[in-house]
Amino acid sequence: xMDSKGPVKLCITSGKGGVGKTSLTVNLxxxxxxxxxxxxxxxxxxxLANVDVLLGLSVDRTIRDVLDGGVDPAQAVAQVSAxxxxxxxxxxxPELVNLGPEEQDQLGDLLTAIMVPYDYAxxxxxxxxxxxxxxxxxxxxxNLVITGPDPASLTDAYALIKVLHRDYGRDRFHVVxxxxxxxxxxxxxxxxxxxxxxxxxxxxxxxxxxxxRDTSVIQAARSQRPFVQQSPxxxxxxxxxxxxxxxIELA
Amino acid sequence: xxxxxxPTLDCPIGQVECSLLQEIRGLRTEVExxxxxxxxxxxTGLFNFRYLIDALHREMERTRRTGLTTGLIMIDxxxxxxxxxIRGHQVGNRALQWxxxxxxxxxxxxxxxxxxxxxxxxxxxxxxxxxxxxRVAERLREKLEISPLPLNPGELPLTASFGVDVFRANEELSxxxxxxxxxxxxxxxxxxxxxxxxxxxxxxxxxxTEVTPDERxxxxxxxxxxx
Numbered sequence: 080x081m082d083s084k085g086p087v088k089l090c091i092t093s094g095k096g097g098v099g100k101t102s103l104t105v106n107l108x109x110x111x112x113x114x115x116x117x118x119x120x121x122x123x124x125x126x127l128a129n130v131d132v133l134l135g136l137s138v139d140r141t142i143r144d145v146l147d148g149g150v151d152p153a154q155a156v157a158q159v160s161a162x163x164x165x166x167x168x169x170x171x172x173p174e175l176v177n178l179g180p181e182e183q184d185q186l187g188d189l190l191t192a193i194m195v196p197y198d199y200a201x202x203x204x205x206x207x208x209x210x211x212x213x214x215x216x217x218x219x220x221x222n223l224v225i226t227g228p229d230p231a232s233l234t235d236a237y238a239l240i241k242v243l244h245r246d247y248g249r250d251r252f253h254v255v256x257x258x259x260x261x262x263x264x265x266x267x268x269x270x271x272x273x274x275x276x277x278x279x280x281x282x283x284x285x286x287x288x289x290x291x292r293d294t295s296v297i298q299a300a301r302s303q304r305p306f307v308q309q310s311p312x313x314x315x316x317x318x319x320x321x322x323x324x325x326x327i328e329l330a
Numbered sequence: 331x332x333x334x335x336x337p338t339l340d341c342p343i344g345q346v347e348c349s350l351l352q353e354i355r356g357l358r359t360e361v362e363x364x365x366x367x368x369x370x371x372x373x374t375g376l377f378n379f380r381y382l383i384d385a386l387h388r389e390m391e392r393t394r395r396t397g398l399t400t401g402l403i404m405i406d407x408x409x410x411x412x413x414x415x416i417r418g419h420q421v422g423n424r425a426l427q428w429x430x431x432x433x434x435x436x437x438x439x440x441x442x443x444x445x446x447x448x449x450x451x452x453x454x455x456x457x458x459x460x461x462x463x464x465r466v467a468e469r470l471r472e473k474l475e476i477s478p479l480p481l482n483p484g485e486l487p488l489t490a491s492f493g494v495d496v497f498r499a500n501e502e503l504s505x506x507x508x509x510x511x512x513x514x515x516x517x518x519x520x521x522x523x524x525x526x527x528x529x530x531x532x533x534x535x536x537x538x539t540e541v542t543p544d545e546r547x548x549x550x551x552x553x554x555x556x557x
Contacts, residue, residue, distance in 0.1 A: 179395035210397040210499070234541060234549055242539045246500050275548045 086197040088219035094235030096206030098227045099257040104203035109305040110323035112162030119197040120165045123215040124205040126176035128168035135303030143169040177210045225255045252284035258292045265289020290318045371445040374430035382444040386505035399496040401455030401463030404516040408489045408524040410449035428479045460496045467492040467527045491519035494529040
């Protein structure tokens with residue numbers, strides 16, 4: 080399954096919206112780049128993209144232009160820092176939310192081609208369990224599931240894992256718990272999720288880490304900069320650097 | 331860019347009575363009629379088996395694109411051999427036409443009702459979940475049950491058995507295999523005494539991937555850390 084050439088592909092996904100997928104994707108990319116890795120961010124929220132918003136990018140070429148307009152994929156990638164490229168998606172295009180099979184194939188081929196020079200490809204999905212979300216999740220080597228500490232986001236994370244496992248045979252899940260007050264809380268919440276997946280799906284996702292609730296995150300988002308760059312010493316950034324180290328150990 | 335063909339035929343040099351044009355018009359009409367005939371069952375006026383397989387190909391492809399399931403109902407008239415043997419083939423044929431007409435009154439606009447062959451019928455239900463497809467099948471069953479074929483004198487009660495299934499986007503299945511699988515439920519309906527609708531009940535009660543009450547409870551049982 081894993082290609083010897085090309086990057087390690089991770090899909091960042093959650094089921095529920097608003098748990099920090101895009102923020103984690105962007106900051107993880109910068110944290111990996113700080114470890115001398117070349118990283119491509121793919122905005123997989125094809126209908127309501129916002130990786131570009133978090134980075135203050137002015138986007139003129141998106142995945143849609145590549146799919147529809149024959150734009151050279153390499154031209155659509157915005158190099159936002161030395162080690163980080165972004166393939167943005169378009170916003171407000173409902174018909175892109177669910178691509179048909181041959182468009183998925185086309186997207187898969189072009190993503191594979193663009194990714195070659197990178198060490199890591201991080202794919203940020205939309206919320207929900209729609210066809211495109213499932214497709215991005217089956218396109219990658221690993222599924223990074225992010226959840227909040229509340230029962231609703233935990234149940235949604237579980238529902239997504241269940242669909243991906245039962246219908247698509249996925250079994251390499253990594254859990255990140257966002258908005259926690261301590262590492263102990265993150266572990267506790269992970270254990271509750273892993274306990275249920277183990278009991279009902281006979282599946283044990285790996286624990287990747289927790290990210291504390293941290294005001295530096297919102298401040299960075301407002302200035303449209305990654306918090307790992309703006310406040311690298313703050314708790315959220317330190318947690319994401321730790322996640323990056325664990326991801327490097329995965330490969 | 332090519333311009334779409336003009337549907338009306340005009341003589342390029344403006345002749346009013348052009349025999350060639352008249353012939354072309356005639357041939358066009360004939361082609362249209364033949365195309366219709368090649369898809370139609372002459373007895374009932376429903377779509378035929380050939381059309382069924384084509385339409386099923388199309389709808390299953392739509393399922394792969396949209397993720398919306400395609401429903402299928404296989405129908406077999408109960409004890410139809412007796413109708414033919416005892417009442418004669420003419421009554422048998424009228425019964426087939428009668429069923430087709432009654433069912434056309436209760437299928438939805440998007441459903442495709444076909445005569446599969448003999449006394450078997452099929453309905454394709456585009457973008458339909460199993461529970462809905464079962465409701466349509468139940469409606470067809472009831473409609474026939476309360477609509478005996480009028481005879482002179484008297485009437486002939488008719489019933490049918492129904493098998494229902496759906497095709498999901500993540501399945502690898504040909505139209506033929508999908509028909510076969512659905513036929514299995516029709517066979518079950520026959521074996522369970524006829525005049526009934528059979529389907530995989532567990533699929534309606536709970537799709538395989540749905541989060542179950544037990545799973546939910548397992549989450550609620552979590553003692554959330556207080557910090």
